[in-house]
Amino acid sequence: MTGFYNRSVFGSVAVATLAIGIATSAFVNDAAADTYKWLTFKPQGAGDAQAISTQWFVDEFKKRTGGKHEIEVFWGGSVAKTREIPDALSANVGDFGDIITPYFADKFPLNNAVGFFIPQPNSTIEIAHLMEKWHAKYPQFAEELANYNLKAVGFRPLESYGLLCTSPIRSLADLKGKRIRTYGFAYPALVEALGASPVSIATAEAYEALETNILDCTPIGPALAYGWKYDEVAKYYIEIPLGASFGHLIAMSLDTYNAMDDETRAVVDKLGNEYAEDYNAELEKTIAEVRAGWGAKGVEVIPFPKDELISVIDDERIQAVRQEWISRAEAAGLPVDEIVSELKF
Template identity: 25%
Template sequence: MSRTSRPVRRLLGIAATVFSMTAAGQALAQAPITYKVIGQPAATGLVQKNYERPFFEEFAQRTGLNINADYKPVDQLGIKDTEQLRVMKAGLFDIVSLRVSQNSRDEPTLLGLDLVGAAPDYATARKVYEAYLPVLDERLQKQFRIKLLGAWPFGPQILFCKKPVTSLADLKGLKVRTYDQNLAKFMESVGASPVPLSFTEVHQALSLGVVDCAITGPSSANSSGWPEVATHQYGLGVQMAMNAYGIGLNQWNKLSAEEQAKLQAAFTKLTDDIWTYSEELTADAMACNAGKDSCEMGKKYHLIDSPLQDADRQVLTEAVAKISVPTWAEICDKANKSCSADWKATAGKVIGIE
């Protein structure tokens, strides 16, 4: 071997080392990262099962990003659904399927998305959502370092009772499961005694007589077997049970502008699809709960479907200005000085309350 071959061999060795280091670096850069995700309770039913879970199980494909999702429903994590903001702020999870009303004690601004009586139908709820989301996004970024990516409703929250209930007047003296302060105040106004319970506690509470009635969406009630322990459903939608998707700002800020756009587009499609599906589910579940032949997606039960009273619709409409907004504003303005003013300039404006 000539003397000149040694430098050549040395250069070749260096080149091989550099190549292998470069290849390893590229492989490392291309390795997918994994987001830890808090999902909706599995007990809530078909939205979680048919839309949310598949989205996160196919996260990389749905978003077009080199990111996977470790998705766990909140009721399988040992975390209460009222603690989602706290664990997100602590950086324990990257994305949350946020239960709006349930977390409103930690951030009252959230409840502006779902005040009692403010959005009695899907069309109105959509207007409130689109007007108010930027306000809510700014607040959650500031207080909890969470960037909102969209929101959707489970649907009208109605009464399920184990006693005959044909109007709001029949609730006088009855114990009713509620899940936020605004709803509790409205129940008190019609003579009921509000009892705060988590969703997973309700079936047993109805069965044992801890409560006489409970409020949730028709589909969630169907999926969780509430009609097994109730006798009547009364379809006055007091709220829409809004839920929102949020990502921790630390993860959001690590994404490029192009990646952020892809992620946002994927969540916008998901939430739009759920809005449509939720409305279909509500109609079907109302029929299923009452054992009607039009039932297709849920389980048939035999609840008595009490006809909706026009007088109760009026009571609910009047409650927005008389009860919902004042009760909420008093609490929210203490935590967030511009809270009610921001709501009136956005959500309030689209429903005629300023």
């Protein structure tokens, strides 16, 4: 994905201008406010697990505070677009928001740990629980966010990925020379280690690239393959166990969180702890529905030998990417061996 990890272009001037304009519309953060603001790039009524679980959080917050407090969701980037949300929360333009963590690896390297360790053996809910554990056990994860006036209150990993391809892939030999979409840190190194060619193409452009044979494969999960309609033009889903990627933080302005009364803050903490389970349940439901419909769409699901994938993990290119995160984590004083052991096959 072109520019996938670039720093947000939402500069301080833009934040200040937006904050001033929003203040005139009663968007100013107020510790006594009855209504909090949730900033998201998701369109209202998207109907996917992300949007559904967001609405669940909002509805439960109002119910559990007895209607004393509520959250208004500003859907579809109407207040801050995807790459603007962290700075908007930092500036108290919003109170809650969705942060696609890998877009900001320069700001949040520790919280992007999973992105350096693809492939890894954990599922969506397992990654969510690992993130919860790391935040509870190691203060460095929360401190990294606090540097930007942010606090994580929930975790939304992406689904476990395989490869969606335009031709059958049944072994490592079949991947040789294939053009595979890559982004971030780990995927380019992994694709090269598999003997394929990494191609950087934006998410929105991948459909056409698969359709016109610019790409042979893209790493993706069933729900996203269906959501982006890639399964209309690529009819082979390869069950290569890449694992789940860490995707989104459900974040708050730290100022807002600290200004809440103890009772309201306890509601937020409880909802955050429950969020991953609700999100994962919705995601698994979607995945099951997509898989059930693939036969009628002509999509073939093909197993891939797990041992052949594991055999390339010691490749120096993959290990160099992992070492990059390890070096950063060691500099932050984290017990690296303990964390890394949970991301290894």
